[in-house]
Amino acid sequence: MAVERGLMQGGYPEEELLPELAIPVDDLGPDFSQGAEVSLAEDGSALVQPSGLEDEVVVDAGVYEHNANLAEALESGAMASVASDLLASYKDDLISRAPWEKVYEKGLELLGQDIEAEENRSEPFEGASGVTHPILVEAATAFQAQAYKELLPAGGPVDTAIKGLKTIEIEKQASRIKEFMNYQITEVMEDYDPGMDQMLGFLPLAGSTFKKVYYDAGCNEPRSDFLPAQDLVVPYGTVHLRKAPRATHRLSMTDNEVKKLQLSGFYRDVELPEGADTTEPDKVDDKTDETAGQEKGHLGENRLLLEMHAEVDLEGFEDRDGLGEPTGLKLPYIITIDYATSKVLAIRRNWKENDPYRKKRDFFVHYKFMPGLGFYGFGFFHILGGLGRASTAILRQLIDAGTLANLPGGFKAKGLRVRDEDEPINPGEFREIDVPGGNIRDAVIPLPYKEPSQTLNLLLGSLVEAGRRLTSISDPNTHDVNSQAPVGTTVALLERGTRVMSAIHKRLHRAQKIEFKLLAAVFAENLPQEYPYQVEGAPQSIMAQDFDGRVDIIPISDPNIFSMSQRIALAQNSLQIAQSNPELHNLHEAYKRMYLALGVADVDGLLPPPPPPPPPMDPAQENAALVNGTNPAVFPEQNHESHIINHIALAEVALMGQSPAATGSLLAHCLSHVSHMARKKVEEENRRVQEEVLPQMQQEMQNNAQQMQLAVQMGAIPPEQAQQNMAAMQQQMQSVQTGVSPEETESRVAEAQEELTRWVIDKLSSVNPQMDDPLVAIRQRELDLRAEKQENDESKDEQRIALDKRKLTQQAAEALARIESSEEIAEDRDATNRERIAVQREGLRRRTSGN
Secondary structure (H helix, E strand, O other): OOOEOOOOOOOOOOOHHHHHHOHHHHHHHHHOOOOOOEEEOOOOOOEEEEOOOOOEEEOOOHHHOOOOHHHHHHOOOHHHHHHHHHHHHHHHHHHHHHOHHHHHHHHHOOOOOOOHHOOOOOOOOOOOOOOOOOOOHHHHHHHHHHHHHHHOOOOOOOEEEEEOOOOHHHHHHHHHHHHHHHHHHHHOOOOOOHHHHHHHOOOOOOEEEEEEEEOOOOOOEEEEEEEHHHHHHHOOOOOOOOOEEEEEEEEEOOHHHHHHHOOOOOOOOOOOOOOOOOOOOOOOHHHHHHHOOOOHHHOOOOEEEEEEEEEEOOOOOOOEEEEEEEHHHHHEEEEEEEOOEEEEEEEEEOOOOOOOOOOOOOOOEEEEOOOOOOOEEEEEHHHOHHHHHHHHHHHHHHHHHHHHOOOOOOOOOOOEEOOOOOOOOOOOOOEEEOOOOOOOOHHHHEOOOOOHHHHHHHHHHHHHHHHHHHHOOOOHHHHOOOOOHHHHHHHHHHHHHHHHHHHHHHHHHHHHHHHHHHHHHHHHHHOOHHHHHHHHOOOHHHHHHHHHOOOEEOOOOOOOOOOOOHHHHHHHHHHHHHHOOOOHOHHHHHHHHHHHOOOOHHHHOOOOOOOOOOOOOOOOHHHHHOOOOOOOOOOOOOOOHHHHHHHHOOOHHHHHHOOOOHHHHHHHHHHHHHHHHHHHHHHHHHHHHHHHHHHHHHHHHHHHHHHHHHHHHHHOHHHHHHHHHHHHHHHHHHHHHHHHOOOHHHHHHHHHHHHHHEEEEEHHHHHOOOOOOHHHHHHHHHHHHHHHHHHHHHHHHHHHHHHHHHHOOOOOHHHHHHHHHHHHHHHHHHHHHHHHHHHHHHHHHHHHEEE
């Protein structure tokens, strides 16, 4: 807006400099229509700017906290511009999903909940049947009952899985997280169970429902609220909720609830009109209220707020580059707008405070029944809508036909009178008739009403059966499966009858996993950082450390099993396989899984505990077992060297030399100790390097760094050499810090095992010459063959290297010969060209002299 004009330097007085600024206003542009103001600077320059220009308000973004309401900082004009753009985008999003809303609205009529409309039907005749076929209600009820039990069991819906290496410490941490989250969901969050129950009722009908996971600061509690599909408006072309450019949550609040949030500082304190109808006309909401029997006037006092999760380039809080210039990049914000007045109530940043990438935070979880053509999923309204309408139409025709057949109408002759003709004739009653003359049959002609059609009845049954097959709402017929049938046949039958529901259950399992991750983040960030109860073997304050990401939080439901009958059938077949080969299976675990599939409580009280593993033996007990020809188990924590020495002493007994079985057991047992001893030796060496050598290397590196720095200052060594030396030492120390790789560790263990094996065999041979057991000979032969193979491999490597050298020498000689040949050819060509040029010159000279 300002124009800076340089003036002549030289100390001219002010009255002499000002005339130099006499510039026509028209030449300065339209911003100077009201004149110009001139101000002189100390360096002799002048600043020319339009008259009447107000100072630009610059927002200092650093003053406001990360979670502050930025609507308090923006000017009304900037907020009005933001609200206008977002409201226009919101209306475009509503238009984009209009076809989905239309199907949803029409589908609500198929539920048959409008009793008044059904009772007052006058088409095709007064009192015609208005009953609705319950195929949609049956499918939705069956799905809701099945999914509710699987996704929200009595013990809690949360399970945990450990990422990476499992240790006792991490397993205890996973157990604490699982217990705490299930405690919060089942005991503390009282609205979670009813909300989940209601959501699973809406989901099969609408095709999409949502959960909003957040921390309610007003109630001081975590929330996971159910949102009907119509209350979250997203562009219909969005592929995934996380990638949506904006998501609008339509909040319906009373004026008093809005006032509470304004007084608490969560919303901006602006005046909003009271008593007016501030809700938005919505056909889906109106039809839902009508289906539920709720009057529209009951919600007339509610105010509609739009909580928009969108990306906006907010004036005064722009994204800036390293030079402080705005980049134009839109950042994620949560902006709440009052729909009736278009006033902005709150603007808050929607990324974590320390996130350098400012990634959008997720609050919504999309539960999808079946994939649709756009963002919103398909439900039974979309899948069974046509079958529901056809079934309803046929059912009404059958009922109307039965009604007309039971209460027929017709024509009667004029003048025929029946006493009390308006009252129906009761069974066993004879009523008097005044007949003008003739036969009564000739005076009364009934219309030819037919009985309900059997064809329509069969067609209705076919439509209902088709709908049931399409939705797989019935449980798999496990009673039809032969108990002696192969397991593959049983699994194939189960899969054939449950493919549709299995895919739906996997989508719900994936959505619930996302919900639990968001809920765990809410617990970790907002709840008190200690457990509300005593935990086993740890302090209560360990909760702050448990939610560190090492434990993955997952639903307890199985994504591949969604019904009790399916679970029982699989467990039963697993038990049959285990019983057929008991030596290959753990029968105790197979029976336990069968009882768990049946839902039997206190399984451990029914089954005896599995036998405990054998305890470690001392050397004397192992010697006794070896004399009897058995090989006792070896445990890592034993003193292997002491055991081997005691077993070598046993070899001096003459009885051991006379019993091949005892000799073999003794040797095999000693080699088991050798295996554990070698691994323990390598691990102790690695640990010693980490604990002793590494600190020494660090100290030596510090001393060397000081000495090299002093040498560089004195000019003894160049700086480049000092840097190379330091880099080499850093690389060596880094390799020590990293530790030995698993491959190198296994190689060292194999070398140690070979060395210890030779030592054990030598000892056994020296103490008992009768130890010429075939097993010892075989082992010795294996070692000899391994050494011979190593020598052969080394010889082959030397021969291969010599052959490669000869090949390289031959290739170099051939290349040199080709170069020499090329040079000779080039020289011959050069000589030929020179002779040809000389001949041409001689011919040219002769022709010139002849002329």
